[in-house]
Amino acid sequence: MGDDCIFCIISKGEDKETEILKQNEELVCFRDICPVAPHHYLVIPKEHFVSCQSLQWHHCSLVERMAELGKAVLQEQGVSDMTDIRLGFHIPPYTSVDHLHLHVVAPLNQISKYMLYKFTPGERFIEADHFQKILSKVETCCCWPG
Known part of the structure; x- marks a missing residue:
């Protein structure tokens, strides 16, 4: 990815x-700049993937x-x-940064009522464990459940 991806910059320790x-050799975790709950973190891979739709079946272990x-x-x-937590991905076009990132939110019951819709499983958001099941069944993700 180019030098302008903010998550690539963060993953390199340049921000x-x-x-x-x-962090470890593969992943980085930091606070979301617009938290919706007392604990709202992002986990990103150091390798650039545009979104969860960029992943294939062999990336199941990465999601895990x-x-x-x-x-x-x-x-x-x-x-x-x-x-009382939620871990998941926004599905394009509902992503704000074009770099794969897992939202880690807790406690779930304290998500701002104005933002809850963004983190409710459906067409915008897919929980990590459900996404792993989808990935394990297909070679490339082309269908996104609503």
């Missing part, structure tokens, strides 16, 4: 304003690792109720 909460990192950050930030 000094973004605090990296956790993204979710695991997100859950680890929630626990490190003091979230203990892992049943």
Whole structure:
């Protein structure tokens, strides 16, 4: 990707304003700049993918690792109720940055009522575990459930 992708810049550690909460050789986690709940983080791969629609069946484990990192950050930030969280992807054209990013939001019951529609599974948003099931069944994603 070009030098203008903000998430690529963040993943390289070149954006000094973004605090990296956790990272490894493949993934980076940081706070969303417009949080909808007390804990709202983004997990991105260092490799550039435009969106969840760019992934294929062999990326199932990437999605799983993204979710695991997100859950680890929630626990490190003091979230203990892992049943009151939401992990998922916005589906284009409902993405704001063209770089794959997993939203990690908690507690679910504190998502702003004005923003809840953006994080409700449907045509805009797909939960990570459901997305993994879709990926595991198709070679390329061309159909997106509503």
